[in-house]
Amino acid sequence: MSLMKISASAFAILAASALTASARDQLQISGSSTVLPFATIVAEAFGEQGTFKTPVVEGGGSGAGRAALCKGVGEDTIDIANSSSRIKQSDIDTCKTNGVTDIMEVKIGYDGIVFASDINGPDFALKVADVYNAIGGQVVKDGKLVANTNATWADATAGLPAQKILALIPGSKHGTREVFTQKVIDAGCKSSGAYDLILAAATGKDDAEKAANATKACDTLRTDGVVTEIDGDYTETLSRLAADKNAVGVFGLSFYENNTDKLKVATVEGILPSTATIADGTYPVSRPLYMYVKKQHIGVIPGLQEYLDFFVSDDMVGPEGKLIEYGLVADPNLAQTQADVKADKVMDPLK
Amino acid sequence: MTAIDPTGAAGPSSGVTGHSLFAPDQRTNARNASEKRFRAYGVVAITLALLALLWLLISIFSAGLPAFRQTFIEIPVTLDAAVLDKAGHGDPKEMASVTTIGYGKQIAKALAEEVKAKGVDAGTLTDKEIGEMVSEDSAANLRNMVLANPKLLGTTVQFQALANGRIDGYFKGRVTMETAARDKNTSPEKLMLADKLRAAGVVVMKFNPGFLTMTDASDKRPEAAGLGVAIIGSLYMMFVVLCLALPIGVAASVYLEEFAPKNRWTDLIEVNIANLAAVPSIVYGILGLGIFINIGGLPRSAPIVGGLVLTLMTLPRIIIPTRAALKAVPPSIRDAALGVGASKLQTVTHHVLPLAMPGVLTGTIIGLAQALGETAPLLLIGMVAFVKDFPGAPPSGLFDPSSALPVQIYNWTQRGDPGFVERASGAIIVLLAFLIVMNTAAIILRRKYERRW
Missing domain, CATH: 3.40.190.10 (Periplasmic binding protein-like II)
Structure with missing residues (x-):
């Protein structure tokens, strides 16, 4: 039964490789389907520059994205949640219980x-x-x-x-x-x-x-x-x-x-x-559109800081940027957002 | 003595006297009519089914076939060393500092010059607007080309760029002058220029192999979206399913059919396997999310998880036909083998299983075909994502994010740009082609090797 032998050995290789799964080297982003096209445009342009892999962007809704963000810290959790509404206190509480203590709020523009x-x-x-x-x-x-x-x-x-x-x-x-x-x-x-x-x-x-x-x-x-x-x-x-x-x-x-x-x-x-x-x-x-970023992943998942800088750069969300061409409305206070992202500023408590 | 009834020979059951067998009576007529009606119902049913199939195929093919043809712009691009390699060392590492935006400008410039060189009247269009007729994707292609071969710097290369989705849509009839006037992504002037350039041979429409090899693309460039990652992802998943479901399924069937005692427990297992085959596939997705991702810690969007989930789904669908194939091997074969002194295991591995193999393989291929087209369980494990990079080579590539054919179709139907409608239908054609190939293989195997006793 050579077929059985081949299958059995392939199964063994699979099992062995499960143990050698390497560290995640691309960003995982999830959330609002309104933000999804904007995020894919940026992800594509970011990956194209060749320094980092193209981030994986999922839709699913703002609430689902924030829930996934708040699941915990570590490679098997997402890095950024896209959201078309502001984060809620209940999300922040869930995050805190699961160890996600530092969340950055990045306003990318208006829709x-x-x-x-x-x-x-x-x-x-x-x-x-x-x-x-x-x-x-x-x-x-x-x-x-x-x-x-x-x-x-x-x-x-x-x-x-x-x-x-x-x-x-x-x-x-x-x-x-x-x-x-x-x-x-x-x-x-x-x-x-x-x-x-x-x-x-x-x-x-x-x-x-x-x-x-x-x-x-x-x-x-x-x-x-x-x-x-x-x-x-x-x-x-x-x-x-x-x-x-x-x-x-x-x-x-x-x-x-x-x-x-x-x-x-x-x-x-x-x-x-x-x-x-x-x-x-x-x-x-x-309404404003947001990204919620797990600050604890900056420096752990390669490219996170660079992706954020790239996203809020003038080439993307500035008045002449790619996303503005696609239909995003530029944020007049972009300079502040850029500075906050550069400084990895954690969001203030909700008022 | 009474007169002899002339039809007396027909017996008392004939009912009507003086009636010929060749002229049907009323009851026969009624029976014949009801049979005719029944046949007519059958013909109507088949016709309806065929019409539905025809309608489906026509709508898919008419919407999807254009995806295999694409508009290209062929222009000579001068790779200006002063712009693309400011340091002047020809070192790809230094040259990488020039982004795709820089390369995009070079292509726009080249097209504007080509328009002038061909003596085409561009109307009121500025050079920047002319540049917008080229897909944004080409800048990345040109950049990769130059970084891979820095010697190209300073030379002029004949470069084939994809045309912008709206221009492509114009030649495919999706975009008209009227809609272009309302569309901020293009303008009637650009379409007119495209017409002129097509006459001048700069813009050509031809077969687009990139639809099968290129990766997914964002909403801004539907023209560059391809199925490459999805096809690889689907192949990886099928590989995982084959490696796991075939041995496990065959072993389970052989044990249940040949070795297991027939008692209440095996009956229970048998009933459950039949039930599992009928469980909706989304349930396996929820199971996969819970077990493999949340508890097992496997990565999201990875073909390995998809493969494992689909394995669970396919297992009963392999076990059932395998058991049927084993059952179909006549007991005389087993008796003969046992009679000449073979052990039970030898009987199974040397005689019963080889004879049942065509049935097993047919069941496996049909199970795989079902798994290939399955979408629902993959939705839950993060396969519906924007994945732009190809996964690595197996085995470690099985853990890289990837897409799959059916979810890629689902994904594209949700995109805002109208260009993706044609892509989604094109992807359906590709998926159908895969399914037809697999099912044909199953039929050929069955025809060729099946033995009847």
Whole structure:
């Protein structure tokens, strides 16, 4: 049975090599799927220079990335977590319990959240209140709070297209959802007047608890099928949108900018999203993107410090950098970030 | 005496009198009609299945075949020693300080000069914009070429660069003047220049072997994305599966079939093996993450872990056909061997197993083919990652990060740039080709060596 012998010896070699597995010599990065394309662009350019291997970049979501970062210190844990929302105190606590005491926070730039619809559909000029009136759970009608039954955008706000409401919003595992809830739904709840009515009816021990409950009520979206949560990436939102031309989807600015042949973007509060309007803060729905770095791995995993320096260099995230070309919005305080990275500054406690 | 019934010969069961056998009665008609209907259902079902298959193949091939052809820009590039080797020693170590950005500028300059030399009207495009028609990937290629052979410095080389994804998309019909006008990554002027350059022979479209050999690429350069790492990763995993699943599976089957006593325990094991074959593959992924990565400390994204997980998944799928093949060997062979004094082990290794081998190999190959196309368990062990470097040679390369064919497809379908749609479909074609080859091998083995008793 020569086949058996070959297999057996190959098995033996495999077993032996398991003991000789060498130290990790490339970075492992994981996290936000919004940051993923930016991180791969930098990783590719970093590896190309030939000094270090190309880092391995995984997606999976901001929360998953931070959880992986906080798993512990050592070669079998990741070095950097990409995140499209800020780290939470609970993450920091988990990190601390597992021995990850020094985390660096690197703000790489800003990303806009845009509403886009099919290229051949009508134009949308949205206000955050319109979005809330379309998909919020309870809306104001004739001065009273009622369950939302608006069928078309025109029902939600006169003047909008009479198109069936169908909103594709990111699922709760995405950092984008958090920002969407905060900057669109909560803001829209307030400006549409629903918040005041909800607050007046809210129960709670004191004002703070009442306010918290009111916000929670604002965040409860319609459940009659007009809101679809997308757990996958923006490509999934795009294909849903292609299947139902009535849909309005939530995308990242960079994704929209690379698919302008299929998508039409909506203005929010009269402002057209672009790198310029996001950078100067006039476009209301944007958020910073972060990398969370395990400082204890600097000097242990080769190339970590160099990768960070490379990432925040002007060639990448400066106003003319590669990532800016791709759709990231440059951080005006980049010089500070560069200095912090150079000094390996550990992040301050969350306020 | 009554008159003789003319049809009396047909017996009392004939029912209708005066009825010819050649003219079918009502019940026969009904039976025949129902058979006809049943056949029609069958034909409809087969037609539907074939149409679905046809539709699938057409959509995959029409979307994927363009991935095998690519637009190239062929230009002479002068490697300026003063820029690329400032120290002037021709030492690759010193020259490495010039980054790909430096090389990119050289290529852009060369293309702008070529446009002028060919007398092509570039319209309002600046030299920088002309340079953007070349893939960013070519700068890295040129740099590697020069660092590998510093003697090229100062000479002019005929360099073949990939065209930018949008230009490539234009020639493939994905990008039109209309979409280009809205696209900030390209412009109608660039497409017009590309048309002129194609007429001048600078821009050519041809077969792109790089799709099979190049590594993954970022969203900025879909034109440079290839399956190299994924194919190597898949091969490594199949190697691990073959090395582990075949011996373990065969040994288990031989023991269960030939040596084990038939009692409640072996029955229980048998039922469980059959159950394991039906467990959804994602469960093996969760198991792999828990055991091999979290407890065993093996690296993420490594082919060894993928191979181990797929081994677990494939084992029952090898054991079941192997046992069937062993069962199919007639007992007379065993009796004869035992009769001339062979031991039980000799009977098995000299006679039963060799005779069962075609069945075993067929089962193994089909198990491997299933494992090759499996995605779900690999999602959990970090194989869905951006991996740009080839893993090293085995055995240590089995521990390097790598990708795999099915997860590469999954990965590409999630990319933002529309250029990746064609890449993903192209990768499906490659995966299908591998599967067809493996399944054909299984069929040929079975046809050629199978013995019937």
